[in-house]
Amino acid sequence: MHLKLLxxxxxxxxxxxxxxxxxxxxxxxxxxxxSIGQEAAAAxxxxxxxxxxxxxxxxxxxGHYVGKGGNLKRMMAEIYGKATGCSMGRGGSMHxxxxxxxxxxxxxIVGNSIPVGVGLGLAxxxxxxxxxxxxxxxxxxxxxxxxxxxxxxAAVRNLPVLFICENNLYSVYSPLNxxxxxxxxxxxxxxxxxxxxxxxxxxxxEDVYKAVLKAKAEILKKKQPIFIEMSTxxxxxxxxxxxxxxxxxxxxxxxxxxxxxxxxxxxxxxxLNNHKISEVQLKKIYTxxxxxxxxxxxxxxxxxxxxxxxxxxTIFAK
Amino acid sequence: MKKQRIIxxxxxxxxxxxxxxxxxxxxxxxxxGVDDPMEIFGTTKGLAKKFGNDRVFDVPTSENAITGVGIxxxxxxxxPVMTHQRLDFFLLAMDQLVNAAAxxxxxxxxxxxxxxxxxxIIGRGWGQGPTHSQNLQSWFAHIPGLKVVMPSxxxxxxxxxxxSIADKNPVVFLEHRWLHNLKGHVDTKFTPIPLxxxxxxxxxxxxxxxxxxxxxxxxxxxxxxxxENFNIACEIIDLRTVSPxxxxxxxxxxxxxxxxxxxxxxxxxxxxxxxxxxxxxEKFWGRLENKPEQLALPDFPEGTSPALxxxxxxxxxxxxxxxLSMSNIKQKQKISLDRQFSHDVPGDWFSGPF
Numbered sequence: 001m002h003l004k005l006l007x008x009x010x011x012x013x014x015x016x017x018x019x020x021x022x023x024x025x026x027x028x029x030x031x032x033x034x035s036i037g038q039e040a041a042a043a044x045x046x047x048x049x050x051x052x053x054x055x056x057x058x059x060x061x062x063g064h065y066v067g068k069g070g071n072l073k074r075m076m077a078e079i080y081g082k083a084t085g086c087s088m089g090r091g092g093s094m095h096x097x098x099x100x101x102x103x104x105x106x107x108x109i110v111g112n113s114i115p116v117g118v119g120l121g122l123a124x125x126x127x128x129x130x131x132x133x134x135x136x137x138x139x140x141x142x143x144x145x146x147x148x149x150x151x152x153x154a155a156v157r158n159l160p161v162l163f164i165c166e167n168n169l170y171s172v173y174s175p176l177n178x179x180x181x182x183x184x185x186x187x188x189x190x191x192x193x194x195x196x197x198x199x200x201x202x203x204x205x206e207d208v209y210k211a212v213l214k215a216k217a218e219i220l221k222k223k224q225p226i227f228i229e230m231s232t233x234x235x236x237x238x239x240x241x242x243x244x245x246x247x248x249x250x251x252x253x254x255x256x257x258x259x260x261x262x263x264x265x266x267x268x269x270x271x272l273n274n275h276k277i278s279e280v281q282l283k284k285i286y287t288x289x290x291x292x293x294x295x296x297x298x299x300x301x302x303x304x305x306x307x308x309x310x311x312x313x314t315i316f317a318k
Numbered sequence: 319m320k321k322q323r324i325i326x327x328x329x330x331x332x333x334x335x336x337x338x339x340x341x342x343x344x345x346x347x348x349x350x351g352v353d354d355p356m357e358i359f360g361t362t363k364g365l366a367k368k369f370g371n372d373r374v375f376d377v378p379t380s381e382n383a384i385t386g387v388g389i390x391x392x393x394x395x396x397x398p399v400m401t402h403q404r405l406d407f408f409l410l411a412m413d414q415l416v417n418a419a420a421x422x423x424x425x426x427x428x429x430x431x432x433x434x435x436x437x438x439i440i441g442r443g444w445g446q447g448p449t450h451s452q453n454l455q456s457w458f459a460h461i462p463g464l465k466v467v468m469p470s471x472x473x474x475x476x477x478x479x480x481x482s483i484a485d486k487n488p489v490v491f492l493e494h495r496w497l498h499n500l501k502g503h504v505d506t507k508f509t510p511i512p513l514x515x516x517x518x519x520x521x522x523x524x525x526x527x528x529x530x531x532x533x534x535x536x537x538x539x540x541x542x543x544x545x546e547n548f549n550i551a552c553e554i555i556d557l558r559t560v561s562p563x564x565x566x567x568x569x570x571x572x573x574x575x576x577x578x579x580x581x582x583x584x585x586x587x588x589x590x591x592x593x594x595x596x597x598x599x600e601k602f603w604g605r606l607e608n609k610p611e612q613l614a615l616p617d618f619p620e621g622t623s624p625a626l627x628x629x630x631x632x633x634x635x636x637x638x639x640x641x642l643s644m645s646n647i648k649q650k651q652k653i654s655l656d657r658q659f660s661h662d663v664p665g666d667w668f669s670g671p672f
Contacts, residue, residue, distance in 0.1 A: 054394070088427030097426045104393055105426055109417050115383040116418060119390020126346070126372060126396055133390070146413070149383030156378060312562075315424045315463045317431030317486040 001047070002276055003285075005205045008043035009264045011289050012063045015072065018293050019062075019079065020241035027301070028079050030092030033060040037203075037235035040263035041136075041166050042067035044208025048216065049134060054102040054120045056113040057136035059094045060234070061106030064136045070098035072292060076300035083306040084299070090306070110171075111137070111144030114163075118150045121159035121225070132160045132219050140171030142186055143179055148193070154225040155195050161225040162215055163190075166202055172238045173249040187229035195227050202230025203263040233258035323506065328498040330472040331361040331437075334479035335399065337508050339369050342397060345483060347374045348384065349401030349437070358401055359439070359498050381407055385414035388434045389422065398434045399483055403672070405438035405492065406449045419488040420463035431486045435479070439493045440583070442532070442631070443662035444670050447622030453584030453615070455530070456593070458490045459561035465489045465513050466561040468583075470534035472502040474558055477511030484510055494532040494583065495672075496664035516564035518571070522551030525577040525641055528568055528594060530557045532664075533581035533632065539655060540637035550645060560590050565597060572598060576607045579640055581632060582614035589614050608644045613637060624662045633661075 016034045023032070035042065038060075046067025049055065057064040065075060071086065078085030079093045087095050094108040104120060107113045117135035124131050141147055142165060154161040167186060169176050180186075190197040196218070200211045208230060215226045235255065237244035245252045271277040325333075339345045352358060353366035353376050366374040377384050381402065388398035402408045408415075415436070423431040441450040458466045467482055467489055469475040475493070482489040519534065520541055529537045534556045541552035553571050557563060572578050578598060582591035591612040598610045613632045620630060635653045642649050659666050 056390075086427065087425060087429075090427055091425045095425050097429060099429055104390075105422075107418065109413055112386070112413055112417055115386020115414060116390040116393070118383065119387035119392070120394045122387055122391045123394020123396050126391075127394070146382055146386065149378065149380035150386065152378055153380060153383050153387060157375075314428065315487075316465075317423055317428070 001209070002271055004047055005043055005209060006264070006267055006271060006277070007285055007289070008047060008067055009039040009205060009267065010285055011292065012039045012042055012066050013264055014286070014289050015066060015293050015296070016062060018297065020236065022297070023241040029081060030079060030094070031239050032079065032093040032241070033239050034236050034241065035060050035063040035234060037258065037262070038166055038168060038232045039063055040205040040208050040267075041164065041202045041230045041232060044205045045134060045136075045164055045212050048209050048212035049102070050131065051101050052129065053131045053134060053216070054104050054124070055134040055136065056104050056117040056120065057106040058110065058113060058138060058141065059106065059108050060138065061096055061136065062093070065096040065098065065103055065106065068098070068103040069101035070096065070103050072296040073299040074098065076296040077303045080300040080303070081305065082300055082303035084303040088306055111141040111146035114141060114144070114146050115150040115153070118154045118159060118161055121154060121161035122157065124160050125157070130220055132162050132216050134162045134164060136164050136166065138171070139165065139167040139169065139176060139186060140179070143171070151190065151193055151195060151225070151227070155193060158223045159225055160219050160223070162212070162219060163225065163227040165227065165229045166232050167229055168232050168234045170234070170238070170250070175250070187227060190227045195225055197227040197229070199229040199231065202232035203261045203266065205263055205267050235259065322503040324501050325472060325504050326498065327472045327475050327500045327502070328360040330476035330504045331479055331493065332363050333504070334476045334483070335362065335365055336368070338399070338480060338483040339365065339373065341508060344395060345373070345397045345399060346391065347399045347401070348377050350377060350379060351403060352376060352401055358403060359495070362401070381410040382414055385411040385436070386418060389414060389418050389432050392432045392434050393430055397483060399437065400434065401437040403439055404450050405440050405454060406452050408436070408438050415464070416461055420461045423487065424463060432488050433486045435482045435489045435491055437491045437493060439495050440531075441495045441672060442620070443627050444668065445622045445624070446620065446672065448619035450672065451620040453582075455492055455560050455584055456589050459590060463488065464561065465559065466492065467513060467559050468492045468494075468531040469558060470497065470529070470531055470556050472500060472504045474511060474517070474556075476504055477509055478513065478558060480508060481510035481513050485513060489513070492531065496532050496668070497535070499665065499667040500535065511558070514559045514562045514564055516555050516557045516559070516567040518553065518567065519556045520552060520554040522553035522575070524551045524575060525579060525644065526553045526555060526568070526571040526575045527637070528555045528557065528578065528580040528591075530560055530581070530590065531583050533583050536632065536634045537581055537637060539634035540641065543634065543638055543655065544641055548642065548645075548647060550641060552641065563590075563594065568594065568598075569601060572602060572606070576605070577644060578606070578610045579637070579644065580610065580612040581637065582612065584615060585617050586612065586614035587617045611640060611644060613640055624660070627662050
């Protein structure tokens with residue numbers, strides 16, 4: 001599993017680095033929200049789940065989609081606005097879906113997918129499935145009414161729902177201290193709602209993975225939702241491919257502090273030091289992932305654009 | 319001939335719910351008070367007992383979340399029917415309705431539609447006031463990806479609700495509170511009425527009245543009066559579905575009558591009736607005997623006091639007056655229909671509070 005976790009984090013990182021480096025070519029013509037720096041949560045959660053566990057996410061959902069096993073080619077085609085995209089070019093970066101692996105969609109409005117994930121939990125319960133519904137949200141979504149309503153609903157109906165809150169300290173450019181009271185711990189507040197709630201280091205992929213495995217078992221056994229806060233940090237700007245430490249809402253020092261906690265570097269160094277992986281193997285991982293990414297970008301670029309079809313068949317199922 | 323069964327609109331709704339839940343075990347029903355002693359004005363009677371708390375359940379007061387829960391449940395294979403006792407509370411759920419339910423099928427490349435039926439009840443009069451009486455059908459109709467249904471008769475209420483629940487897409491099902499006790503013939507079978515088809519409720523050669531929901535009832539009273547007193551034969555086209563609108567049926571009638579009055583239960587500005595007038599004008603410019611006209615609510619909220627609702631709503635008298643003026647008939651004496659009850663209730667059966 002170590003190698004899988006490492007490989008997944010590298011896959012997410014490398015894919016997003018490639019998006020960032022190709023973004024200026026103006027071929028990916030949609031807003032993208034990169035999760036570089038936050039890969040441990042996406043990889044650790046995704047790999048702790050089975051295909052039949054379902055997940056929903058938000059605007060910053062690339063990592064969650066990939067971590068759950070989503071198809072890279074169809075993701076890139078979507079971001080390039082192509083007909084072969086996972087949403088036929090209609091949704092772009094913020095609307096990724098791969099139902100084959102239980103990834104039920106990312107949506108763009110903060111908090112919007114939270115109740116949807118709870119509803120997926122309701123369906124799992126009704127159909128007596130031994131699976132959980134995972135909802136990825138950020139610290140900003142905690143401030144939305146939809147979160148409280150949904151968490152309360154999941155609690156009162158004992159739904160198999162796992163809330164994963166990646167707290168990266170910022171909502172766009174607004175820091176946590178102007179949005180939430182000074183001494184609040186998000187996971188403690190959620191505890192106050194009667195939901196089992198814990199915090200893990202969101203940059204430690206092993207901790208994330210183990211916590212989610214344990215949480216899933218407990219959700220199914222005790223028939224109750226669980227909330228996990230994961231502390232982490234996004235390295236790049238809120239939306240777009242660049243770094244933005246110079247514009248004044250956060251400082252370089254803070255960024256560098258978090259960069260030292262790079263989830264990939266920490267984990268790969270640990271594996272190297274413990275001789276669980278060799279330098280040669282690591283290099284091979286990077287090479288094989290670069291190839292996957294080349295193929296995904298190639299597929300996206302070569303795919304045809306969709307045609308505008310103003311037909312009711314695009315908005316209504318028969 | 320077999321004796322026809324006469325039941326109220328609310329019982330017709332109840333029957334559609336019973337039939338749908340029996341037919342498909344994936345149908346669930348929830349909303350604030352669906353299993354409380356009032357049973358949503360009788361419309362959810364006996365459902366909780368028959369189908370159990372897993373399928374029929376009361377919920378937290380969280381309009382936005384429970385809408386999203388319905389969307390998620392749909393994706394997971396259930397068929398949710400959600401109920402709100404007044405439309406106005408549902409305004410808290412616009413993000414889930416507009417950004418999620420209506421968009422899902424389009425936005426995710428036609429992979430999963432959202433088969434949710436959202437029952438909203440519209441109040442009127444008896445102090446319902448500014449926030450318990452809003453007819454916002456044109457809001458919903460403006461959103462691609464939503465179907466909007468507004469039945470008027472008990473049979474249509476049953477048939478359209480059956481079709482709404484069976485539909486694979488989100489349907490906003492608007493029930494006018496003043497119709498709940500309206501009685502009419504209703505069959506006993508599972509007979510869905512296709513969405514998007516208007517019905518020709520009365521045939522007539524002189525003028526077309528396009529109606530929806532409760533306005534249909536006032537139109538019927540007006541049509542009877544006009545026939546009896548002036549030999550004017552109104553053709554009543556009850557839209558039944560206000561999105562999509564069955565323009566084919568509307569236009570066919572207008573070709574015959576060359577005169578049209580559109581009624582709306584909502585405010586005039588950006589209304590369904592304005593939209594229909596616009597389409598008629600585009601299509602029939604210069605070919606009608608009169609300019610197309612409409613009667614809708616003034617562009618102001620409904621006040622609470624009974625004194626403020628007396629001249630606020632469109633009643634049969636207003637329809638009669640307008641039809642007479644469109645027919646170049648001058649009527650000097652005051653038109654007043656014989657009613658045994660106050661202006662702010664639909665009949666003796668309603669004595670508040672909601």
